[in-house]
Amino acid sequence: MSSTTAAAASGMQIYRRLLSYTAAYRAQLGLALLGMVLYAGSATAFAALMKPMLDGSFVDRDSESIVWVPIMIVVVFLLRGIGGFCSTYYMAWIGWQIVKRIRRQLFDKYLGLPSAHFDTASSGEMISRVTFNVRNISVVAADCLTVLVRDTLTIVGLLGLMIYHSWKLSLGFIVLGPIVALIVRFVSKRFRRLSRGIQDSMAQVASVIEEVVNGQRLVKVFGGQQYEREHFDAVNERNRVLNVKETATRAGSSPLIQFLVALALAIIVYLASSGVLVGEVTVGVFMSFITAMMMLFAPLKQLTNVNAKIQAGVAAGENVFAILDVESERDDGQNSLETDRIAVKFDRVQFEYQPGVPVLRDISFAVDSGEVVALVGGSGSGKSTIANLLPRLYDTTGGVVSINGQDVRDYTLASLRHHISYVGQDVTLFNDTVQANIAYGDMRDLPFEKIREACEIANADEFIRGLRDGYETVVGENGVMLSGGQRQRLAIARAILKDAPLLILDEATSALDTESERSVQQGLLELMKNRTTVVIAHRLTTIENADRIVVMDQGRIVEAGSHAQLLGRGGHYAVLHGSVLNAES
Ligand SMILES: Nc1ncnc2c1ncn2[C@@H]1O[C@H](COP(=O)(O)OP(=O)(O)OP(=O)(O)O)[C@@H](O)[C@H]1O
Ligand SMILES: [Mg+2]
Structure with a gap:
């Protein structure tokens, strides 16, 4: 005072x-x-x-x-x-x-x-x-x-x-x-x-x-x-x-x-x-x-x-x-991002949530347009943090995250976020109908057919139609009336519906059983074909098909390469793969 x-x-x-x-x-x-x-x-x-x-x-x-x-x-x-x-x-x-x-x-x-x-x-x-x-x-x-x-x-x-x-x-x-x-x-x-x-x-x-x-x-x-x-x-x-x-x-x-x-x-x-x-x-x-x-x-x-x-x-x-008087999110970029092809590059990115506690150190990797890159690594290694930096939920404290060769801060926030679709680690649902939760925000006026289509790809259509009021069912606060896997599939359907050129999947299928995961996976693979994807997963089955796998440990990249390359190298990834396979069997 x-x-x-x-x-x-x-x-x-x-x-x-x-x-x-x-x-x-x-x-x-x-x-x-x-x-x-x-x-x-x-x-x-x-x-x-x-x-x-x-x-x-x-x-x-x-x-x-x-x-x-x-x-x-x-x-x-x-x-x-x-x-x-x-x-x-x-x-x-x-x-x-x-x-x-x-x-x-x-x-x-x-x-x-x-x-x-x-x-x-x-x-x-x-x-x-x-x-x-x-x-x-x-x-x-x-x-x-x-x-x-x-x-x-x-x-x-x-x-x-x-x-x-x-x-x-x-x-x-x-x-x-x-x-x-x-x-x-x-x-x-x-x-x-x-x-x-x-x-x-x-x-x-x-x-x-x-x-x-x-x-x-x-x-x-x-x-x-x-x-x-x-x-x-x-x-x-x-x-x-x-x-x-x-x-x-x-x-x-x-x-x-x-x-x-x-x-x-x-x-x-x-x-x-x-x-x-x-x-x-x-x-x-x-x-x-x-x-x-x-x-x-x-x-x-x-x-x-x-x-x-x-x-x-x-x-x-x-x-x-x-x-x-608190400053709002910085939105002083002048360029409007207008494209349907996105290439992402992290260049010596540093990040800390709290000053003096580095969470990401010297992160450099690139995802070319249409590529699928998977991030793997132990809990707390910084995977979700990397995902947060793309839609600028947080800004880097050092280095540059760029999209199509330009610093993400140079784009207007709205145009940047318009190009990104995202399934977070924690699913967020609003106390509204299934349909309103999927066709959220800008997507409110999309025709019902599109919504159904997205739900089919996300393997959600069947269970939604089984709900008491189908697509009109109100899901309760944060979707309490649904199971964890059902919530996750709604989140996936929402991301699919957005149809954005950059897709971020952070543990998007972690709550699904092997059966439904496989069927969602099928749909997602289809979806990833013509867009740039960053996928984060613990379950390595999800990522074996990625073009490149980036292995994180304590905020650093320790390895990168294809599944086969990394296994052959016998390093971190091989250990992770071994341990996870053991855990799953
Ligand atoms: N909002 C936050 N404020 C402060 N620290 C945070 C915040 N979010 C994450 N952290 C810290 O940043 C580090 C990296 O977290 P992050 O969520 O990126 O890990 P992760 O690799 O996604 O882990 P997991 O596999 O468990 O999801 C952790 O040490 C965590 O404690
Ligand atoms: Mg995470």
Whole structure:
């Protein structure tokens, strides 16, 4: 954390940035402000009415006052009602527009954040930022503005009236100003700190829930209930404590300020009635003065309470803007990749996920257009990482990955990714129909016949038609209603349907039995014929037919060649082959 002054400065900056969201809604803001002025004006007018009511109607029995004072009371409250409605309605309207806009901005941001960001982010926090934090922001930008403007205007109006009536009496009240300011300043800091904590703890609550919901099977089988319960209790309790503290601060600061006002009131009443000011004020003026003062309580209370909301909003703004300001995936390539033949080259590629922990060292190999290259090697040797570099899920930290002779960073991300089809090691399915999962993204509008065809090649058509609703079956979150092998075949069908010139298969058939693997393999072989393929597999049967096999060990390439060459050499591959064959038999 930075120093207090820097924090205060950035607090102002954040506040200003929050307010800037209202700029797009000038018309509504204007109406709301008009409402606020009406509202504040009517409060002052009501207090002012006390004078003619008492001095005119009651003391002097002035016939004119007797008629128009009651009429004015009705008019004043009518205006107050209209003003109150307009300010509340339009500010809420603006507030929800802002919620919608910031949520959309965050969502867009999430879609474009670099993969590395997701490696360290908690999904609970990512979700609660959009659902919970954003709401606090809109409160600042809208509700708080209402209170600030409306109640400040009311206070100014009432104080003005008081000074107009008797500046001497008002004096006692005005010295309160600095004291109130000091109190507000003190509690502000506390509010902000508590709000940050509340926000964090909401994220933690969301996180724990999310883990339990996603990992419910594991929790059950490994008896994790007690552990998760304790974990949840801890974050839940923290959330409660922080919220209670916040309420205590708020509940304590308002009465304190009101007490100060009452103190001033007492002094003024004493001064006015004890004769010090006798002759200077009439009964009507005094009543009007006291009414104005009494009416000050409510807006003052609002103003002190609004502070808590502002601080919560600033804390939320801090958290939201921090993400909005994160740099998105770099996409500054100018060239659009347009081709149906792709040649890949890795040239002395280095890569590290975390600085100082090299995962790939000096990787050089090439895949010519139409070639099939297989990557093999022990677990953790860096195979999937190589696959990640092609669609630029991550960028190299040294060396160059090129496609058709040009650095992949020179292409626009969209055109690059458009040319790559990919079956990942972990299958990702959305909670949608089978058909929507296969014809995902750009492929949504492809004709059903194409989808069927892809499923046939992936050996998936048969089981899909056996599902309750066939292609319309909803597969559940990440496809929980399907078997591992069925999920994998959907992922393969999706990759086939994309029909891209570069195909990456990372353990694409690992969950299939030998029977279905063979039949999928047949389809894939057909598919690989006229495209460039990088295939990663543990099961060596999958890769024996590759044009070239690249053998990895601890982030380096240790061998490369055809199946026969590598076996003949009796090196790493031969050992791997031997061991895997043994394991499989
Ligand atoms: N997102 C990540 N952040 C940090 N380190 C990572 C990340 N993904 C992988 N690693 C590390 O990089 C190394 C290579 O991982 P990679 O996934 O490329 O291995 P692999 O060869 O595909 O292994 P497997 O055969 O088990 O899939 C591993 O040591 C792993 O711990
Ligand atoms: Mg892997």
